[in-house]
Amino acid sequence: MSADDHAASKIERHVFDLHISGTWGRGRGIIIEDTALAWQCAGQPCRRIFDNITTVRIGVDLISGDLPTAACDITFVNGERLRLMMVVSTWKNMKYAEYRGFVLRFLEGLDPAQRARIIFNAGPSAPIRMWWITISAGCLALVLGVMLFGLFSGWVGQEGGWLFLSFMVLLALAMAVLLVLSLKSAPQTFDPTAVPPRVLPPVPDDVVRTTQGAD
Numbered sequence: 001m002s003a004d005d006h007a008a009s010k011i012e013r014h015v016f017d018l019h020i021s022g023t024w025g026r027g028r029g030i031i032i033e034d035t036a037l038a039w040q041c042a043g044q045p046c047r048r049i050f051d052n053i054t055t056v057r058i059g060v061d062l063i064s065g066d067l068p069t070a071a072c073d074i075t076f077v078n079g080e081r082l083r084l085m086m087v088v089s090t091w092k093n094m095k096y097a098e099y100r101g102f103v104l105r106f107l108e109g110l111d112p113a114q115r116a117r118i119i120f121n122a123g124p125s126a127p128i129r130m131w132w133i134t135i136s137a138g139c140l141a142l143v144l145g146v147m148l149f150g151l152f153s154g155w156v157g158q159e160g161g162w163l164f165l166s167f168m169v170l171l172a173l174a175m176a177v178l179l180v181l182s183l184k185s186a187p188q189t190f191d192p193t194a195v196p197p198r199v200l201p202p203v204p205d206d207v208v209r210t211t212q213g214a215d
Contacts, residue, residue: 013038016102022082030084032105037074037082050114052076057121057187058103058199070099070201072106086201096201103200107192115192122199123187132182140175143168 014032021027024041031038036049057073070086086099110118124132147168190196 014105016084016098016105018098018102019085020082021085023080024082030102032102032109034109037106039082048076048080048082050110052078053114053118055119055121056107056192057123059122059124059187060198060201070096072099072103100200104195107195110192118192120190120192121187122190122196133179136175136179136182140172140179143172143175147172 016030016032017028018030019026019028020030020039020041022041024044024046027039027041029039033047035051036047038045038047040046053074054077055073055075058071059073060070072084074082074084076082084099084102086096107115147165150165150168190199
């Protein structure tokens, strides 16, 4: 065994079975080494050291109230991007634990200088945030348009018209609240040494009950 092989064998590695995508294409599986991340995309090995990381964005989007899709976006100095995902389809396979484990181990593996230099953001990605803004703004405009049409056409004065108008007012308020929340949902910085709960997907209740029962 050569000196390089002997040194490589001493590198601590943590393997996580997560979906990945980015500049190099799509793949599955990520390895956290002592000072780097390693993975494969399109059959090609990739490796980037922690010192080349510029920003890390972590976000969780809830679907149907309790089903999360989570992503960790990592940007490197040359503009290359790496995304690690936990999607709804893997929820029943308890990939939430795999994703949480990756995020915590990855942040723990950074040294103080790297934590001070890297920008850490928590929140939705720009495309998802813009999608919610567009949907809520479009729905609000549509509801207001229907309300104005009903008022000026005299349709509201007909039987049941005022009841329908009341419903449309409530719907407009709901869309306005959603629009305001979407506008305020820009990513916010966080301390990687004290990860806020909102950054990580929640542990499902059935898994918590199973764990407590085993104890």
